[in-house]
Amino acid sequence: MATKIWRASGVAIDFEADEATALTKAVAGQLGVPANSVMNTTLVKRSLDARKHRPRFVYTLDVELKATIQPRKGSQAREAPKRLQLPNLRVRKREHIGVVGAGPAGLFAALTLARAGLEVTLIERGKPVEGRAKDVGALVNRGHLDPESNVCFGEGGAGTWSDGKLVTRIGAGEVRTVLETLHEFGAPDRILVDAKPHLGTDKLVKLIRTFRETLEAMGVHILYGTRVDDIIVTDGVLGALETTAGRLDFDRAVLALGHSSRDLYTTLLARGVEIVPKPFAVGFRIEHPQALINHCQFGEFAEHERIPAADYMLSHQVGRQKVRGVYSFCMCPGGVILPVATCADEVVVNGMSNASRSGRWANAAMVVTVDPEDFLAFGEGPLAGVALQRSAETKAALLGGGGFRAPAQNVADFMTGKRSGELRKTTYRPGIQSEDLSTLYPAFVIEALREALPAFERRMPGFISNEALLIGVETRTSAPIRMPRGEDFRSSWVSNLYPIGEGAGYAGGIVSAAVDGIRAATQIACELS
Known part of the structure; x- marks a missing residue:
């Protein structure tokens, strides 16, 4: 039987109603079609609305109808949009890419680059998330601060110790990719459908461990406790990073700094990287x-x-x-x-x-x-x-x-x-x-x-x-600076340096930072494909 899928928004049921039975009736009524013509429904988004009335759950659904059935005019139904398909890139020229920072932008950039077949080294000044959790506990409970491993620095980034909000105002198709990746690594099913999804710190710690294991299985080399202290730039081209683990040579470097990387801001400015106040x-x-x-x-x-x-x-x-x-x-x-x-x-x-x-x-x-x-x-x-x-x-x-x-x-x-x-x-x-x-x-x-x-x-x-x-x-709602870059994500002054994420002034949360990491890494992979 031929069918067609329609996107229906604003389908509401009482908060105490049985979802399984009430939804089909509600969506059929909104579309103006017989209930038996609804072949299947797929939940896209769910929210709770309690504004000045009895609470109700409001849904966006993809509704499969018989091809001969059309939603009534005025129902605001539309054909279900096609999913964004990120390019399946495999590079022809294999380069060594350094990614500085293991927050959302850095993690998703490293994952995207590794999937494209590039050699990736991920550099993080702080500790793995398990060790970092102990250091955060020492700060909270005993007032002992490790300046390199705390709520701002370490695997997972500053958002690990937060509410774990996955809400973003950017309308990018890559948002779905981010949510599905987090789900694959252990996030609960609800993040794929809640209008205001969140993870919570306890879930984030476990998820980041799985993220790390995936990167390592793909061949990504991860350096923890490694702070970037300087960059070597000659004629506008990055040659190497000077770190606490020694000099590291890369063909390109992705700077996925956090919003508290003040020491590195100072160094980058001294080396000619353009930085402007934000x-x-x-x-x-x-x-x-x-x-x-x-x-x-x-x-x-x-x-x-x-x-x-x-x-x-x-x-x-x-x-x-x-x-x-x-x-x-x-x-x-x-x-x-x-x-x-x-x-x-x-x-x-x-x-x-x-x-x-x-x-x-x-x-x-x-x-x-x-x-x-x-x-x-x-x-x-x-x-x-x-x-x-x-x-x-x-x-x-x-x-x-x-x-x-x-x-x-x-x-x-x-x-x-x-x-x-x-x-x-x-x-x-x-x-x-x-x-x-x-x-x-x-x-x-x-x-x-x-x-x-x-x-x-x-x-x-x-x-x-x-x-x-x-x-x-x-005071640390976002970075107080921006590192200008072109549409190709390259720094305006250093051609093979890619400033991304919240610390570079291009994101404001877990999801938007992750999307920025995906986009920058995709750009690099496209250039090498």
Whole structure:
């Protein structure tokens, strides 16, 4: 029997309905066709909608109908799109490619290059993820920092200790490739269909181990504990990398640095690699009871067993002469706050969740956009944004009083400029110190937050309260620089150097970094095919 596949969006059923029976009826009704003409359905995307009504699950489905059956006009059904097929490349010229950094961009670049038949060496300054987990535990629980193995440096990249969000705003076809690869390496089935997929740190650690084993089985040579200290460039061509393991010669090098690779930024700039300042955002981490967030988002249904821990995404524009964005970032339902410093004289925080998101507290970054014009108060040149970060981080360390204790203030007191009295316990294990957070940033950052928070309170009553804490500082939302490159991914000044991912200013999360790695590696393989 001849059939045809249609893509149907916005198919909704009650959150308590039996999916197996309710979906077929709902999609047939939306398409205006008899239920018995639906031969098969394939789940493409699923989300939970609880906006001002009883919760419901909303689906995008590929629906197989008899070829003689057409969806009714106005049903918004369309022919199911064809899947993006990445080119199956096998290189004719075998070169040795160095990939610097084993975060998402570096891992996916190495995988793509190895599949094309290239010789690949993956260089990571930190430890394998198992050893790294011990070092993160030592930092969180005992205040012992390994500057080369921590939340920012090591196999898996900074996103390993996060909520593991796989949401991205880029509409690239390679997004599906990334999700399917992660699924192949052990990610749960739901990441392929959830509208807002996430992994959680506990799942990421296991997945990265499988990723590594796959790369090694393909012949990728991985160097851990190997920091790149210098690059040798002659007449605009990279000749070698100087590392803690000695000189390494490559035909090309892919720079998949993380957003905290400040030492290498300085070296690259000195060697003629073009670097320019880039806008990013700074602020604090805000922590609330998860039950409050659940109630704000789901109301009377918040405690229902089929309703997950709630998240949120808030944004507000402030200012007249200069408009700035204030927004939540990297929201971690049921999560904890972590120290993410890479030097002993700084305090920086971020959040993480496990896959279950079952903790009592929710946290998110609450940040304000800053741009190169704002950096001028902290210095000149491409790395002035780093100076802004360092200023806040070192001030936070001094206010915290040592041992990676962080300055904190309840949100109600922050609004009035009052130093808080005794603060409640928090998930930030190194501890917090009650301080006036307004001293950590330029006045415009504090003023922007104080203007935006009441808007967030109107949307989520209870957002401003004595139970809500601000903990500082959150400065590493993204890299404060960009390394200009051409459409062929080559550095503008070094022809065989390929800056990619978040540390080069071209991504903002696990998936977008992975996609950038795939694209750059595909470009290299195409040139050699």
